[in-house]
Amino acid sequence: MAKPVSIDRKQIKPQSVSDLTSKMLRPSLSSYFLVEIPFPSGDSVREKLKKILDTPNDQEKLNLHCSEASLPGSSLATYEINDDRTGVTERHAYRRIFDDRIDLTFYVDAEEYLPITFFETWMRSIVNEDIEGDPLNVRLPDLSSKSYNYRVKYPDDYMADQGLKVFKFERDYTNVLEYEFIRSFPVSMNSIPVSYDGNDLLRCTVSMTYIRYIMKGPYGNQLDYKPADEKYFENNRNSLLNDRRGFNFEFDLNKFGSNRRILQDAPAAGPRGRQIGPLTNSSSIA
DSSP, rough: OOOOOOOOOOOOOOOOHHHHHHHHHHOOOOEEOOOOOOOOOSHHHHHHHHHHSSSSSHHHHHHTTTTOOOOOOOEEEEEESSSSTOOOOOOEEEEEOOOOOEEEEEEEEEOOHHHHHHHHHHHHHHTTTTOOOOOOOOOOOTTTTTTTOOOOHHHHHHHHHHHHHEEEEOOOOOEEEEEEESBBBBEEEOOOOOOOOSSOEEEEEEEEOOEEEEEEEEEOOOOOOHHHHHHHHHHHHHEEEEEEEEOOOOOOOGSSOSOOOOOOOOOOOGGGGOOOOOTTSSOOOO
């Protein structure tokens, strides 16, 4: 008869502060993420959307405007087995069930209302609401008519087979967790309230559906990054933005001095304080 294998169990013991710091005090932060919005696979819908995002900068702008997203989840469907063992109920998995959608919230820019126009055009193209003209010279139905009707495009024409991605990373940008969503397209865009009762940032929330997702990583990000560099430039940025003299000045690279000093504008001199000179962070602001 085989002897049972003995297992060495860890004894409960006090933990030093350094051990706790290395093991526990570096949690993942929710504000470091990036969303990548794809184009659909069909030529007709893709060409309409590329007219809105006609440059790589526009596509990057749309991606960066995403202020809220979610990492997807899934569950396993199981069935019960009651008769194999007396008094025991077992469950065996037979299918993986994915969430059916992901909600993305975007800040709306004041120049082009980019998130609204992009996703509205995508959803409008799915049901063939072409209000920009008909290249085949066929009379378009009147969208305002009470008898208006439409036909929905074939799924391959408006779904993005791949490309919808959510990247989760940390402050040092070294480890990246990637989620890619398969066969995605927008299914709803929430109403956006506007009001005279104070000013707030305009946000647009879009729900994208998909059939499944693929998780990759975490993998290393090949980026020459130093946390001290980010802190240095962030301090300089805040230093410039928090200038209390009340006028707009032109950005001057000379304000960013050497030896990692935090620089600030000199006290105002002359009309409207246009005479500018660097000071260290120990200087006061008039």
